Amino acid sequence: QVPFTRKAPVLGFKPVPFSFEDKVVVPEGYVADVLYAWGDPVGIKGAMPAFKPDASNSAEEQALQAGMHHDGMAFFPLPLGSIGSKHGLMAINHEYTDDGLLHIDGMKTWNADKVKKAQAAVGVSVIEVEDTGKGGWKVVRPSKYARRIHANTPIAIQGPARGHALMQTEADPKGVEVLGTFQNCASGPTPWGTYLTCEENFDGVFVNDSGKLTDLEKRYGISNKDAGYKWAWEDFRFDAQLNPNEPNRFGWVVEIDPFDPKSKPVKRTALGRFKHEGATVTIAPSGHAVVYMGDDQRFEYIYKFVSKNKFDPKNRKANMHLLDEGTLYVARFDADGSGQWLPLVAGQNGLTADKGFASQGDVVIKARMAADVMGATKMDRPEWIAVHSHKPGEVYCTLTNNSDRGKDGKPGPDAANPRVDNKFGHIIRWNENGGDAASTGFKWDIFVLAGRPDADKAEHKGNIKGDAFGSQDGLKFDYNGVLWVETDVSTSTVNMKEYKGMGNNQVLAVVPETGEFRRFLTGPNGCEITGIAFTPDNKTLFINIQHPGEPDSERSDPAQPLAISSWPEGPKAGRPRAATVVIRKLDGGVIGS
Ligand code: FEO
Ligand code: CA
Numbered sequence: 001q002v003p004f005t006r007k008a009p010v011l012g013f014k015p016v017p018f019s020f021e022d023k024v025v026v027p028e029g030y031v032a033d034v035l036y037a038w039g040d041p042v043g044i045k046g047a048m049p050a051f052k053p054d055a056s057n058s059a060e061e062q063a064l065q066a067g068m069h070h071d072g073m074a075f076f077p078l079p080l081g082s083i084g085s086k087h088g089l090m091a092i093n094h095e096y097t098d099d100g101l102l103h104i105d106g107m108k109t110w111n112a113d114k115v116k117k118a119q120a121a122v123g124v125s126v127i128e129v130e131d132t133g134k135g136g137w138k139v140v141r142p143s144k145y146a147r148r149i150h151a152n153t154p155i156a157i158q159g160p161a162r163g164h165a166l167m168q169t170e171a172d173p174k175g176v177e178v179l180g181t182f183q184n185c186a187s188g189p190t191p192w193g194t195y196l197t198c199e200e201n202f203d204g205v206f207v208n209d210s211g212k213l214t215d216l217e218k219r220y221g222i223s224n225k226d227a228g229y230k231w232a233w234e235d236f237r238f239d240a241q242l243n244p245n246e247p248n249r250f251g252w253v254v255e256i257d258p259f260d261p262k263s264k265p266v267k268r269t270a271l272g273r274f275k276h277e278g279a280t281v282t283i284a285p286s287g288h289a290v291v292y293m294g295d296d297q298r299f300e301y302i303y304k305f306v307s308k309n310k311f312d313p314k315n316r317k318a319n320m321h322l323l324d325e326g327t328l329y330v331a332r333f334d335a336d337g338s339g340q341w342l343p344l345v346a347g348q349n350g351l352t353a354d355k356g357f358a359s360q361g362d363v364v365i366k367a368r369m370a371a372d373v374m375g376a377t378k379m380d381r382p383e384w385i386a387v388h389s390h391k392p393g394e395v396y397c398t399l400t401n402n403s404d405r406g407k408d409g410k411p412g413p414d415a416a417n418p419r420v421d422n423k424f425g426h427i428i429r430w431n432e433n434g435g436d437a438a439s440t441g442f443k444w445d446i447f448v449l450a451g452r453p454d455a456d457k458a459e460h461k462g463n464i465k466g467d468a469f470g471s472q473d474g475l476k477f478d479y480n481g482v483l484w485v486e487t488d489v490s491t492s493t494v495n496m497k498e499y500k501g502m503g504n505n506q507v508l509a510v511v512p513e514t515g516e517f518r519r520f521l522t523g524p525n526g527c528e529i530t531g532i533a534f535t536p537d538n539k540t541l542f543i544n545i546q547h548p549g550e551p552d553s554e555r556s557d558p559a560q561p562l563a564i565s566s567w568p569e570g571p572k573a574g575r576p577r578a579a580t581v582v583i584r585k586l587d588g589g590v591i592g593s
């Protein structure tokens with residue numbers, strides 16, 4: 001636990017304007033350096049292949065290097081349990097691949113080696129990082145902690161779904177171990193020094209073209225088409241017609257101990273199965289661990305998990321199974337400004353065997369369907385959730401956008417999702433009753449409606465005090481009580497249509513007590529900005545630049561010039577690379593001050 005360095009933060013930086021430049025822009029007095037880009041060696045002793053700019057690294061080499069498309073991440077000070085700010089471990093998600101960039105000739109041809117390389121380029125990196133003391137940070141190589149977890153890493157299944165019939169496959173008849181994690185979107189560190197990585201759009205790698213889809217497959221988006229990854233073409237594990245239960249083994253939160261490179265990661269099934277955006281952990285006054293989670297799809301839900309047992313700050317080992325037992329809840333936001341956490345428990349409140357919920361295993365595997373039964377509130381794509389660093393019990397969630405709200409045949413506006421054609425999204429806030437994260441009731445309000453004051457349509461104007469933005473996604477409080485917001489305007493709309501003139505994706509800071517949003521950073525062309533971590537002294541900020549130069553997935557001719565980005569190395573180097581960026585204040589001060 002980290003002491004707060006400032007009780008009443010004030011934003012001291014001069015905001016940066018909208019940007020149309022292929023670079024990271026920070027305010028005067030700040031510097032941004034690339035730390036760890038796709039293809040950089042993770043740092044395993046004797047196995048540190050260099051990145052080859054023509055994408056000719058093999059699948060085996062890729063499994064020893066940074067994956068693609070960095071997303072959520074966390075900083076863990078070294079040694080374990082300290083609050084140092086100069087040396088630590090970072091766990092970093094690699095959400096998915098852009099195969100147009102990953103292979104020499106992109107997707108022009110297709111084969112099993114390309115699938116293997118893609119499977120090696122997703123998952124998680126654990127790296128050791130250090131402040132050099134000479135104005136910058138570096139990855140420590142080699143490092144005994146260095147590790148890559150990818151789509152073929154053995155992972156244990158724990159919690160209510162372990163051994164369930166729907167988790168059993170030919171390769172794993174007991175349903176206790178799965179190969180891999182992928183589509184790792186947001187994440188969260190735990191107070192006991194582990195990393196929770198979240199499987200989001202897992203349906204995108206599975207195909208079932210039998211012409212028959214079960215209700216479960218339909219509810220989770222499995223269809224006769226994948227999202228373009230073509231894994232099922234070469235690796236039949238991802239053919240859901242042949243392996244109907246394999247998709248059930250994804251869509252979970254995975255816990256990783258970054259301090260023990262030999263430890264086996266664990267899928268914590270008590271936290272439910274959905275398109276997990278993130279997992280934000282806090283400790284309730286009673287000592288129970290509480291995990292807040294969003295399911296990022298249009299009209300999906302916000303969940304929380306409350307552990308049965310209590311967090312023990314003096315016994316790390318005793319916390320290692322805290323997330324296997326407890327109660328999973330889903331949120332209902334009522335029009336009077338109150339809200340309820342509805343328990344998803346087999347045998348209670350209509351979650352009965354005749355409805356398909358004979359056991360808690362059924363409930364967690366079909367968490368979305370259980371939440372439907374309970375009448376939870378269908379939200380405008382819940383992305384990240386942040387707990388106020390000074391006010392436990394005050395929680396914020398980005399609802400990134402939902403242009404289907406109010407369309408024919410779709411749910412109309414409600415109090416918590418008040419705008420039709422919600423192209424800019426909003427941030428919702430709730431206060432748990434009694435300031436207790438384990439409470440089953442809360443009061444809520446809308447913290448901000450994103451938008452632009454010069455919009456043509458009323459529903460796109462928003463009510464931002466300060467700098468304009470939309471499609472907020474990454475969200476985190478720093479140690480001082482400043483809320484940081486990262487945007488992910490999609491490639492199909494960034495600087496176009498309703499977003500025309502708003503430039504590249506951005507990072508903003510806001511002190512909730514004043515409500516003034518100030519633009520802190522803008523990213524290179526075609527990127528999303530995501531992943532955010534601070535050192536405990538709040539003097540180093542890490543962010544991730546994801547998919548710079550998107551879309552390049554259609555690019556199949558290696559001679560074709562890169563369309564819109566060559567970040568970070570510039571035009572001569574070739575391919576754009578997702579990367580972790582370190583931001584410092586030149587005078588050594590606190591970020592944002
Ligand atoms: Fe991977 Fe919902 O963002
Ligand atoms: Ca996201």
Ligand code: CA
Pocket residue numbers: 383400473488
């Ligand atoms: Ca997003």
Ligand code: CA
Pocket residue numbers: 095528546
């Ligand atoms: Ca993304």
